[in-house]
Amino acid sequence: MCSHSPRCPPATDTDGEAAMVVRRADAQGWAQLCNGVVIFEDTGALFPDGQINAPHRPH
Template sequence: MCAHPNACPDATSEARDLAAVVSSHPEQGWSLLCNGVVLFDDDGELLPDGRAVGDHHEWVVRPELVSA
């Protein structure tokens, strides 16, 4: 159970990667979040129940910001 003043999203939530980082290992490319999720630098996730989740974000390219 999260003890932060604003509770972190549960590991089953779509917003699970917004939980607070409790252990960061940038040299190895991963961080442990408060909700038990391991978040990798490529935005992949390992959930507490052992399931692996690929990057679920939708990245949008704004043409006006891309140089020709």
């Protein structure tokens, strides 16, 4: 999905959530990254393969 340079990290990398935002819905609290990850306002994430990352806010 990433067509710019330098390329964003793949969704499976540990820093996959550092990819560039390509679409956002601030009113709904989510943004899609160019590597296919959807990140949520509560710090959760949905990956292209259907896996989820539960919210991981610091305590």
